[in-house]
Amino acid sequence: MERSQAVALDQQDPLREFKKRFVITDPDTCYLDGNSLGRLPHETVKAINDFLHDEWGREVVVGWGHWIDEAQNTGNLIGRSALGAAPGQVLACDTTSVNIYQLASAALKARPGRKTIITDAANFPTDRYILQGLAKAHGLKLVTIDNEDPSISSNELITPELLESYLSDDVALVSLQVIQYRSGARQDVKALTDLVHRFGALVLWDAAHAIGSIKLDLDRDGVDLAVGCTYKYGNSGPGAPAWLYVNKTIQNELQVAIQGWFAQRDQFAMGPTFEKDQSIRGFQIASPSIIGLRCINTSFSMIEEAGIEEIEKKCATGTSMMVELFEKWLQPLGFTLITPASPTQRGGHITLAHPDAERISIALRKYVNTVADYRTPNSIRLAISPLATSYTEVFDGFARIRDLVASKSYEKVAAGESRVT
Ligand SMILES: Cc1ncc(COP(=O)(O)O)c(C=O)c1O
Structure with missing residues (x-):
């Protein structure tokens, strides 16, 4: 999977226009935590x-x-x-x-x-x-x-x-x-x-x-x-x-x-x-x-x-892309997948286990502008929220996880830094 494929998926995505309808204050952020709290729609503000x-x-x-x-x-x-x-x-x-x-x-x-x-x-x-x-x-x-x-x-x-x-x-x-x-x-x-x-x-x-x-x-x-x-x-x-x-x-x-x-x-x-x-x-x-x-x-x-059928399809495509990127980049770095392999047996998020999951999750937010979340004892959850997340955002977020973990720069943070994980 190359970045150009993620860009092509976005171009063909029937839901691509919805992302513009959300408040996104920093376009560099990879927000992969819509399974915890979704983004704010502009229409809600009005x-x-x-x-x-x-x-x-x-x-x-x-x-x-x-x-x-x-x-x-x-x-x-x-x-x-x-x-x-x-x-x-x-x-x-x-x-x-x-x-x-x-x-x-x-x-x-x-x-x-x-x-x-x-x-x-x-x-x-x-x-x-x-x-x-x-x-x-x-x-x-x-x-x-x-x-x-x-x-x-x-x-x-x-x-x-x-x-x-x-x-x-x-x-x-x-x-x-x-x-x-x-x-x-x-x-x-x-x-x-x-x-x-x-x-x-x-x-x-x-x-x-x-x-x-x-x-x-x-x-x-x-x-x-x-x-x-x-x-x-x-x-x-x-x-x-x-x-x-x-x-x-x-x-x-x-x-x-x-x-x-x-x-x-x-x-x-x-x-x-x-x-x-x-x-x-x-x-x-x-x-x-x-x-x-x-x-x-x-x-x-x-x-x-948007239609719930299209939403479900985007979750399936997005999480399949995540699984592919996990196999290529993250498995060799010590991550394991704890979500079922078939898209019909999951929803919008996948979960990766890693012995340093908590520190990695904190460091993702702190150092590389990528938002996921940690769940005890050793899991990081990563989601595609179909109306607010692009495929490119998912791809870039995964590349940042790869680079952060490969460089071990997450080791600078301490586990337990935040009451909310
Ligand atoms: C599966 C599930 N059930 C229940 C809750 C609790 O929700 P609330 O705090 O709105 O009662 C949550 C919160 O994240 C949840 O993920």
Whole structure:
């Protein structure tokens, strides 16, 4: 792979014009961390400015007359553009963590008498901690599949055979990620969901690393419950509202733990007792951040305009290019690839392991203007965010990693220099 091939890929890229629609203050930066926080769209700057001046500033409280249902309307946009979800099943609200707690607790309540929750050791920390808390609070057993052990699983993948060995009619809930946050492995959503349904349990999918990088088909795949954020490939900004998906077929049987006033059927009657609304609003807790929702609106409208199929294709091409450059330049320098080799088994990022991963990740930012991130114990994640990253940027970033590591100049930095990795 030569640089000219990356330039040619950019010239043929149907998404190439989107990069100009993001704020890029230093064109020399190779930003390969859009899987952690996406770039800021220019349209978001205008939309938020307009909202402040023309709506909050001018209308003040009268604005709630047309803001009140925005969590649902924005949820429908997320569902349509990125999740394969028909209207009325997605809400844009709260954080991924709060939504995990809400939906997991609702699922457990819907399977009374069953005492087991299943998750995996490589699941994102917040998912594991919340499930630990729920298991403790309700006297349940949390079973953790050890997919960090290479003799049990490769690249953290959970095959139906592996999951089946843990299933029984005591299982209430299985909670997994669509794309593993560390290894980047993509699980087979449909096969695993179908399998869990055979045992009468519910599945909660964390799609934080999948949304905006691959085509999700939550309705088609019969998914029960899913959550995710909007700030990674969704480009909606740090701390922007997350989303939750509840399949229409099970909405009536589920009640979330926090029954707030936005879920009340006749909200402004302010009645004495809670009565759940029968639409997706029945899963909303409280007042949404309208500023946050407007950030989602501009960025997910861009995803809709680009088309999630094209986005997924660019992730596949971009990550294949990374794998090729890894084999040519980085493998000889002591890196190993911990992401599956097939693009259908990953999303927008690949992960390379190296004994000095933490120092290399810090030095990349500090010395060579290349942004990736480090995940314990020894991984560097590198992403292509299809609307904001060019193929040339990926190529140049990899060349900088090669030169930095070959020269050993990363050895000048100390591990642990930053609280955030
Ligand atoms: C897979 C996954 N799940 C959950 C979270 C937690 O998200 P939040 O802090 O928005 O709750 C993250 C954050 O990066 C994540 O990557």
